[in-house]
Amino acid sequence: MRRFAIIWIALAARAAAADPPTVDHVVTAPTAWLPAAGTAIGSASLDQHGTSSIVVGYGLGGIAEVELGGDGDVDQCDSVACKSRLYQARATFRVGARQDEWFDGQPALVFGVQESLPGTRRVGEAYVVASRTLGTGFGSWRLHAGAIALDATADDGSRLGFTVRPIGAIELVPAQYPKTTMMLDVTWLPELHAPGSMTAPVQAAWLGGFGVRYQALSWGSIELAIRASSVEDRGVMVRINGVLGQ
Amino acid sequence: MKKLWIVALVAGIAATADAQPSDPYNHDAGGNGSAQAPPQEPQPPPPPQPGPEQPPPQQHTVRVLGRTRMYELPNEASAVMTYVEPNEQLVPVRTEGEWTYVENWRGQAGWIKTSRVAAAQAPASPDDAAAEEAKQEPPKKPEKPRPPDPPVDLPMLIAAPTGWLLPAAVLYSRTGLDTGGGFTSDNRVGLGDVAEFGVKTLDQVRSCSGPTTLSDCANSASAIQPYFTAIFRMGVGEDRLFDGQPGLVLGFEKSFERDDGDNATRIAELTLVASKKLGDRASIHVGAAFWDAEFTNSTSDTTVALHNLDGGFANQIRPFAGLAASPIAKSELLVDLSWAPQFCYACNTSGPTDNQQIRLRPELAWGVRYKVADWMLLESGVRVPDIGNANLLDAQIYGAVTFVTWGLRHAVDSVK
Numbered sequence: 043m044r045r046f047a048i049i050w051i052a053l054a055a056r057a058a059a060a061d062p063p064t065v066d067h068v069v070t071a072p073t074a075w076l077p078a079a080g081t082a083i084g085s086a087s088l089d090q091h092g093t094s095s096i097v098v099g100y101g102l103g104g105i106a107e108v109e110l111g112g113d114g115d116v117d118q119c120d121s122v123a124c125k126s127r128l129y130q131a132r133a134t135f136r137v138g139a140r141q142d143e144w145f146d147g148q149p150a151l152v153f154g155v156q157e158s159l160p161g162t163r164r165v166g167e168a169y170v171v172a173s174r175t176l177g178t179g180f181g182s183w184r185l186h187a188g189a190i191a192l193d194a195t196a197d198d199g200s201r202l203g204f205t206v207r208p209i210g211a212i213e214l215v216p217a218q219y220p221k222t223t224m225m226l227d228v229t230w231l232p233e234l235h236a237p238g239s240m241t242a243p244v245q246a247a248w249l250g251g252f253g254v255r256y257q258a259l260s261w262g263s264i265e266l267a268i269r270a271s272s273v274e275d276r277g278v279m280v281r282i283n284g285v286l287g288q
Numbered sequence: 289m290k291k292l293w294i295v296a297l298v299a300g301i302a303a304t305a306d307a308q309p310s311d312p313y314n315h316d317a318g319g320n321g322s323a324q325a326p327p328q329e330p331q332p333p334p335p336p337q338p339g340p341e342q343p344p345p346q347q348h349t350v351r352v353l354g355r356t357r358m359y360e361l362p363n364e365a366s367a368v369m370t371y372v373e374p375n376e377q378l379v380p381v382r383t384e385g386e387w388t389y390v391e392n393w394r395g396q397a398g399w400i401k402t403s404r405v406a407a408a409q410a411p412a413s414p415d416d417a418a419a420e421e422a423k424q425e426p427p428k429k430p431e432k433p434r435p436p437d438p439p440v441d442l443p444m445l446i447a448a449p450t451g452w453l454l455p456a457a458v459l460y461s462r463t464g465l466d467t468g469g470g471f472t473s474d475n476r477v478g479l480g481d482v483a484e485f486g487v488k489t490l491d492q493v494r495s496c497s498g499p500t501t502l503s504d505c506a507n508s509a510s511a512i513q514p515y516f517t518a519i520f521r522m523g524v525g526e527d528r529l530f531d532g533q534p535g536l537v538l539g540f541e542k543s544f545e546r547d548d549g550d551n552a553t554r555i556a557e558l559t560l561v562a563s564k565k566l567g568d569r570a571s572i573h574v575g576a577a578f579w580d581a582e583f584t585n586s587t588s589d590t591t592v593a594l595h596n597l598d599g600g601f602a603n604q605i606r607p608f609a610g611l612a613a614s615p616i617a618k619s620e621l622l623v624d625l626s627w628a629p630q631f632c633y634a635c636n637t638s639g640p641t642d643n644q645q646i647r648l649r650p651e652l653a654w655g656v657r658y659k660v661a662d663w664m665l666l667e668s669g670v671r672v673p674d675i676g677n678a679n680l681l682d683a684q685i686y687g688a689v690t691f692v693t694w695g696l697r698h699a700v701d702s703v704k
Binding site for chain 2: 079
């Protein structure tokens with residue numbers, strides 16, 4: 043245990059050289075990075091099935107972020123397959139502390155709540171995530187770990203109920219390629235099943251992804267990722283991210 | 289010989305002419321044969337002739353009250369250089385005791401008695417008519433620069449009131465939206481540093497018409513909006529009565545009657561709140577609210593009021609509290625607990641569950657307020673309308689913008 047603590051402190055000390063990025067997600071999982079005060083961020087994505095998303099966010103005072111957007115991440119399944127997506131407008135509020143803010147070695151911490159806008163099918167999330175940048179000989183590692191609480195309702199009023207699941211992600215910025223980030227994550231989303239199917243009307247399903255982000259511009263990056271959920275292969279996704287006012 | 293005399297006379301006249309000063313005052317002085325006339329008047333330089341591309345620098349000038357002697361030294365025993373006329377502009381250079389060293393338009397510099405100096409006037413060319421007018425008017429007192437407006441302690445956290453009042457004639461406006469479709473607007477004005485008045489529209493009052501039990505109602509209740517109220521608050525500022533005294537405010541908020549289907553609803557709230565700053569970066573707010581609410585069903589013509597339900601005052605009194613902290617300058621982290629009425633029109637009207645028809649539900653909220661400018665704040669956060677129900681789907685993410693302006697105060701001050 044003591045050895046682990048020494049290694050952690052040593053790695054954390056090296057982390058000072060690597061500034062945490064502003065992007066608040068890995069592939070799908072949230073990170074604890076918060077944009078600076080007055081900074082606007084935006085991202086837009088499209089996958090091979092034509093599912094798209096767009097999100098814009100704003101840094102509030104350096105300690106919080108508010109996001110507005112829409113996506114089709116939630117699966118809608120019939121008795122055979124999950125081939126349609128539930129597009130939802132949603133808002134997210136995240137508040138937290140940056141890494142090393144309270145004490146040396148402290149990971150960045152964020153408490154976030156995400157709510158869909160009113161409708162018959164609603165999804166709500168709350169999560170706590172810790173993120174830390176660690177420097178090694180290979181490059182800069184970014185580790186993310188936390189827990190997410192989910193709830194959702196289906197058309198017929200069926201409800202998932204308060205469900206808690208772990209989330210995690212790893213990012214690596216190789217020393218030789220400082221503009222490239224390799225990503226791997228897992229998170230959880232509600233999954234809505236049509237009435238009469240064999241499974242429960244609303245379930246929590248894991249969603250994993252891995253990919254590469256290339257910081258092409260000081261204010262913009264592009265991502266290529268492959269995602270898969272517990273019920274289907276979601277295929278390739280391309281996403282662009284932009285930061286204004288940094 | 290006669291020729292010699294003529295030549296000598298001409299030469300003498302010429303010499304006298306050479307010795308004549310161009311200064312008419314010196315000529316006069318010499319003409320008077322005064323013994324105090326300067327023996328050797330220096331040749332004054334011509335007045336400056338600035339070119340059109342280089343306007344002369346504007347200088348502060350003075351005049352004398354009457355014809356005044358200009359001395360070579362700050363001493364009446366020293367030589368008189370010339371006489372200064374009242375219409376002549378002089379540039380003061382420095383003062384020593386009762387003497388002022390001045391320079392006239394001819395470039396002559398010398399000392400005059402300060403008591404002979406008239407009031408200063410605005411710089412202007414000698415033939416400037418405006419300068420002549422200005423000469424007649426007493427100099428204006430320069431206006432004091434207005435001190436910067438002090439920061440305003442806001443009257444609300446997220447949903448809970450604070451024990452701080454708006455300063456006199458300061459306007460406050462807060463407008464918000466949330467993911468539940470709620471819209472709020474709160475507009476107030478400070479009255480004499482001891483009170484404030486405002487008009488609000490709420491999205492916290494909720495109702496349900498179908499469910500007949502409290503738990504079902506909690507899951508399906510929706511906000512009645514817009515719900516207009518008027519609010520009046522009065523109190524004393526922090527440390528006003530004694531050191532360490534928290535800000536104390538007594539507030540009363542009353543709604544206009546609001547129809548909700550077949551039911552006409554009304555609410556009223558009396559609050560007493562104390563707020564105390566903990567250092568420069570944190571504050572705590574604690575208070576109690578005395579609520580009343582009622583609805584009248586137009587079909588059955590029955591009225592149900594909170595104060596008539598079983599439980600008495602216990603149903604109506606609720607504590608509320610809040611915390612604010614600024615971990616970073618211009619950013620404030622807010623957490624508060626407040627209460628709002630919920631109408632359950634179809635709930636049981638008899639037995640021990642009678643009071644379910646109108647219940648006060650606790651609301652927890654947290655968020656961040658970011659001061660974009662002295663007059664504008666952006667705010668966002670999460671509100672959980674019924675924390676007793678612990679429904680994640682009921683949580684609402686809200687955004688609000690707040691404007692605070694001293695404009696009315698400055699306008700009032702300028703009229704005074």
